Every structure is written in C-alpha cells, then in structure tokens.
Amino acid sequence: MIALLLRDLKLAFRAGGGFGLGLAFFLIVTVMVPFSVGPQSELLARIAPGVLWLGALLACLLSLDRLLALDWEDGSLDLLATAPLPLESTVTIKALAHWITTGLPLIMAAPVLGVLLNLPVQGFQWLVISLLLGTPALSVIGTFGAALTVGLKRGGLLMSLLVMPLYVPTLIFGSEVARRGAEGMAVQTPLLLLAGISAASIALLPFASAAVLRVNLR
C-alpha cells in the first residue's frame, strides 16, 4: 500500500506529473474574482470564504481526470487488480495521493489567497479548518467519479457533471463553516456536519469506487 502511495507521489512530483497545476488554477481563479465583481474590499471580504471554497473545489475537480485515467491507459490498473492489494485499498490510496498532491497544497495556499480577498482576521483559522475537514471528502467523492468514467474517452466533462452534484453537501457545509467563522458566528453545527460527511465518505465510498472500477475493468 505504501509502495503505491509513494509511487503516486513520486509520479506527481516528477516532470509532467501535474503537481502544482491545481494550485496554480486555484490562484488564477481567485485573482480573477475581483476582476469580475469589482475591487470593493467590503464585498470581497463578504464573498471571500465562498469564493475560496469554490476555487478549491474546482481545482480538486480539474485534477481528478488524471487520477485513474493514466493507470488505465498504460495497463497498470489491470495489473493492480490482479495484485494482492484489494481494489478498495487501491482506490483509497489513490484518493489519499490525490489529497496530498492537490488538497494539501490548496489548504496551505488558501490563507494567502484569503489576504488577497480581504478575508477578516478571525476567518483564517476557520477557512483552514473547514478545508482540512472538507477536502478529503472532495478527494474520495472525486475518486468515485473518476472510477465511473475511467474507461471513457473524453470522460472529463462527464465526470464534472457526475461529481458536482455529489459535491453539493460538502460545499454547503464547508463554506458555511468558513463564512460563519469569518463573520464571527458559531460554527459548531456545520463543522460537525462537515466532519460527518467527510468521515462517512471516506469510510463508505471506496467500496462503491472499487465496485465501479471492477465493472469498468472487465
């Protein structure tokens, strides 16, 4: 299992692995926002938590199509399926690798981008906490979408269509935590719900992902 994780990380960091692309996308989306809504710092401060969450979600989504498709194309998935590792673990590791190479950098970049959008001081901590709790769910849900569309040419657009509705609850609770935190309100309820969604997704979705992967492999 660790070998697979290390390999995926190595692949991501090597040239052409696409590490940092999600981060760059996150940056560019955030920079585009003031151009589209205007530079008033009050307005920006108000929409900052939501914009940052949406940016992180889109950055996650865009990096998903490489998650399983590359292994599918070069035959690794066939070989992994006949290896001793159960496919459930394989998809979990894949999701974890995706989170480390995409989610984690996004979380670290979010406060910096928060400064650009005049995020109120008390909001930073909740922004980071909500992303920490929410991005793992984005990765495992995304892995499910990637597993569904792995055999399709040009599956990327379809995958977005399938994954986005599944992202709705995570996005709602995640940005709610960040928004309430920024406005200095109590965050406990959405925080617990966000953590619950993440925990349940991580626990259950790998089974669904492995099942659809098996169907796609046959």
Place this chain on the structure above:
Amino acid sequence: MSIWEYANPKKFLATSEKVMPALWVSSAVLISAGLIWGFFFTPDDYRQGSTVKIIFLHVPSALMAINAWFMMLVASLIWVIRRHHVSALAARAAAPVGVVMTLIALITGAIWGQPMWGTWWAWDPRLTSFLVLFLFYLGYIALWEAIDNPDTAADLTSILCLVGSVFAVLSRYAVNFWNQGLHQGASLSLDEKENVHDAFSSPLYVCMAGFVLLFLALVLYRTGTEIRARRIKALMARERLEA
C-alpha cells in the same frame, strides 16, 4: 406465479401492451378532469387570486419528479441484486420522464413564484433541492448515453443511482440548513397554502392520480422501446457471431 416472471422481456412486453391502453386512457381522463375541475370549479384564493391554480400542475409533477427517482433506485437495486435486464432498462426509461417532471415542477414553480414572490427564482430550500435533483438526473442520463456496453452501463448507472440517492438526501438537508443560514425566517414554504385550501385538495388528488398513471404509461412504453432497441442490438451481434 411469481412477479419475477415479468423480468422476461417477452412476458413483460406482452403484458405491458395489454395494460398500456387502459393506462393512457385513464390518465388522460383523470388529468383532464382534475385540471378542468381545478381551473374552473374551484374558488379563487383570497390572497393569491387565480394564480394558485397552477398548483394542479405543479404539485403532481413535483411528486412524480421524486417518485421517478425513487422508482429508478428500486429498479437499480433489482438489477444489482437479481440482474434482470428489464429492470435496468426500466430505470433507464424512467430517467427522461423524471427529468421532464422535474423541469415542469421548476418551470410552473417559477411561473407561480413571479406574481406571488415577485421573483422568478428564489433560493428557497425546496426550489434548490429540485434544481439539485435535476442535476442528478442529467448526470445519470449522461452516463447511460456515454457507455456502449449495455451491461456495463447498467452496472455503473445503478451504482451511481444508489450513491446519488444518498447524496441527494444529504443535499436536501444541507440545502435546508444553508438557506436558513442565509435568510432567517423567510418562509416561502408551500405547505402553508395546502393547509389553507381544503377546496383545492380533491381536484389535486385527481390530478396526482392522473400523473401517476401517466408516468406508469410512459415508463412502460419507453421500457418497451428500450427492450426492442436492445433486442435489435443483440440480433445484430448474433449476425456477426454467425458470420
């Protein structure tokens, strides 16, 4: 005689062709009776005037939008557990009907909302949930269309339907929570109206029954079409096999 006998495509086609005419006629009768009764023989609402009468289209279509998804969920489960092809095809056949019902519910809602709330669209929890449901339908249909192998498509879409149902319910609660978070005390709920107008309930029930029958007729008809399309595909594959 077991209900699973209808999983045989031939038996299914033979039986559904027998009941379909009755379904078409009775749904047409019920819907027209319900709409005429509702539009012309009920009083205007003291607050909403005659605009309230769109309820006779709005509520039944909303009801069927949800029930169609529920039917797809059951059919998907039957496919996953018992692997009857007709079940998978019925789920596939129901999706476009469901999406149209959702669209009717959304559009009639907007038309109703304009004079009542002064806006075509509000991010009310119910409206939002239906919009999310609409997106789920689109993804489900798109996945069916994208995959060539019918068994693979049936497997993938049924798992998507199962996972999607869980997330659709989650979204419903999330949206409820989120909206109260945004607009405190904004009650654009539809329940209130239903409580007030007892006079409307009888024609509404007639319309609802009509929509249920219409849905059944459409799904049976479309499933028959899917079965025939599938059979053509199988016969063509057979030709290749014999060649």
Place this chain on the structure above:
Amino acid sequence: MTLNVTDLSVARGGIPVLEGVSFALEPGRALILRGPNGIGKTTLLRTVAGLQPTLKGRVEGAEDQIAYAAHSDGLKPTLTVAENLTFWASVFGRNGIEQALDGFDLQSLRDRQAGALSAGQKRRLGLSRMLVTGRPIWIMDEPTVSLDKTSVAMFAEAVRAHLGQGGSALIATHIDLGLEAEVLDVGPYKAKPPEIDDFDGGFL
C-alpha cells in the same frame, strides 16, 4: 498449485465468444493458446486472471496465484527501470529485483527512465515484472510482441526457469518459443449463437 478450468464460457462485451473450454495446468507445465485473431484468447486469459466474470463454468486455483501480463506493460515513463520494478515487487510484497534485471538483460538500463526505452526494451521490462511477483502461475497475452530474436530466446529461457522451479505458464502466442508445452487451439470452442428462448431470451 494446479490451475483447473472446467467448462468455461467467456463473453466479450456481453456476447459469448468461447464456450466449453476445459484444461488443467499443473506445476512445471506450460500451455500455449492458439487461434485466429478475435477468437477470444485475450478474453479467456482475462477471465482466468479474474478480471472478468465467467459466463459459465469454473476457474479454480487462480486466486492469488497468478501474475498477469497484458498487451500494455503498466510502465510509468517518468520512473526509472529499477523504480518501476521495485514498485511492482513491493506491491506483491517482495523485494529483490536483481534477478529480474539479470534475466532480461536490463542491468545496463536500470537507471534509465522507462519513457526513454525502445518498444522492445519496454516489453522486456514488462516481462521481467513477472519475475518479481513471485506468483507461480503466469498468464501472458502475446508476450513476444516487439521482441527481437535474442529477446525471445531470453524470454523462453525465463519461462523455462520458471517451470523448472515448479511454476506454470499459460501463454497466448503465435510464435514457437521452443518450449516443451502443450498446445491448445481454442478455435473449436468458438461459441455458437445461444438459444433464443432462455429466460432473458429477448436479448441474447
């Protein structure tokens, strides 16, 4: 570990291609599959490897015993030869890739990125993967594609050594590997169009 295949029917894209295939593969033996293109050799191998469900019949003794080599080698172009092999070794819970590198004359290439290898070299690397899995039953689909004569001999030698250690091999190939192997022509097992009046008879 004997691989037993009994009355196996396999389908590609939902359509039966082979039916009634039976064979037993004992330790130390090799079985060569032959048959024209499109007859279903790949499908048969994938089914035996457990990647596809069987339509009918049984495959016994394959679970956790097989190593599968397909048309594509599952190589990562940005990893070196040694890294690629080490990864597969650790996935199968083993270490030590030297023997595999020696067996396919890859020592001189060990630090080169797999993306910079020629087609034949990639294939050799892909085949050397079988050695690091430590699995007794090798299932290989056209293993000699893009190999030159020397490499084919190298491969045959590796298979012979594997059989000598009590392993077995199921290989779909058209060329003569010079192995003492039984040959199974799958042509006669071509599936006949099924009866139309079975339960889901409207479809198949």
